[in-house]
Amino acid sequence: GFCFGHMLRLKNPNEISNEYTTWKANYIHPDNFDKVMIEDSATQTTLLITLMQRENIYEIIIATDAGREGENIAREIIDYAFTGKNRNFRLKRFWTSDVLSERVILQTMETLYDANVFDGLYDAAKGRERSDWLIGFNATRAFTSLYSKGSGTLSIGRVQTPVLSLIVEREDEILHFKEREFYNVVATSSSVEAKALLKDMQGDRFAFNEKIIATNLIEKCKPNLFLVSELSTKIKNSYPAKLFSIPTLQQSANKTFGYSPDLTLKIAQSLYEKRFITYPR
Numbered sequence: 001g002f003c004f005g006h007m008l009r010l011k012n013p014n015e016i017s018n019e020y021t022t023w024k025a026n027y028i029h030p031d032n033f034d035k036v037m038i039e040d041s042a043t044q045t046t047l048l049i050t051l052m053q054r055e056n057i058y059e060i061i062i063a064t065d066a067g068r069e070g071e072n073i074a075r076e077i078i079d080y081a082f083t084g085k086n087r088n089f090r091l092k093r094f095w096t097s098d099v100l101s102e103r104v105i106l107q108t109m110e111t112l113y114d115a116n117v118f119d120g121l122y123d124a125a126k127g128r129e130r131s132d133w134l135i136g137f138n139a140t141r142a143f144t145s146l147y148s149k150g151s152g153t154l155s156i157g158r159v160q161t162p163v164l165s166l167i168v169e170r171e172d173e174i175l176h177f178k179e180r181e182f183y184n185v186v187a188t189s190s191s192v193e194a195k196a197l198l199k200d201m202q203g204d205r206f207a208f209n210e211k212i213i214a215t216n217l218i219e220k221c222k223p224n225l226f227l228v229s230e231l232s233t234k235i236k237n238s239y240p241a242k243l244f245s246i247p248t249l250q251q252s253a254n255k256t257f258g259y260s261p262d263l264t265l266k267i268a269q270s271l272y273e274k275r276f277i278t279y280p281r
Helices: 039-052 068-081 102-109 115-147 160-175 211-221 246-257 261-273
Strands: 008-010 035-037 059-062 090-093 186-188 193-195
Touching (some): 008 068, 008 115, 039 068, 059 068, 068 115, 090 115, 246 261
Parallel strands (some): 059 090
Antiparallel strands (some): 008 035, 186 193
16 A cells, blocks of 8 residues: 655646746647656655556555545556556546545445546546646746846746735735724614615615715604514524535634644644544545
């Protein structure tokens, strides 16, 4: 058995062609998204490939994390090892998110999937990986060459840049926030409370920003008698909250305990390894 993360990476632009050695604002789109070994794990990668390529191998079982990136880690190394070579083995998929007790492992081994069931998941992972590459390299090289003026790399990413933009916009809203009074017009009885509803549904649909408008509405309502013509009650079912994913767990732990995302991830990993929790997805 092997426990590993990504062992391969897509080639960098300068590894594809010498013309990409100099950073320019030009569009780089490789004909093939070829991969190379990550140097830090090359020894382990080479050993794994050697074991998989033995002639007496009749079946390989993928048992990486039950998710898109787990699928990618295993399938990319198999594709890399057998590019241009015949595959004389069955490819199976071990798939569970439960704590890996002996019972769960034995039960899951009895219900292995054919790996091709998860081809779509592997395609999704490749799409994510390639879009990261295309946006990251093209945008970073373009912005750096056009606007850096020698101050360093201007790093642009498919995820990091939009997230950073949201943070900056929100911080700007907080810094320039101005308090203002608002007014509600409310009619009450012994059992019912009703708020006046604005025609303009933007923002708080019950809040009058100008006192004179709220006051005029009250004056118009004073001579009138209101009648509750219909009152209906409904029973609503409240279902249990969905299980945590890593991002929602990190958000909740930060809000409740003030934990950083990295600390929450380390705690979750430790609890998972001790078999106290299943892996949050």
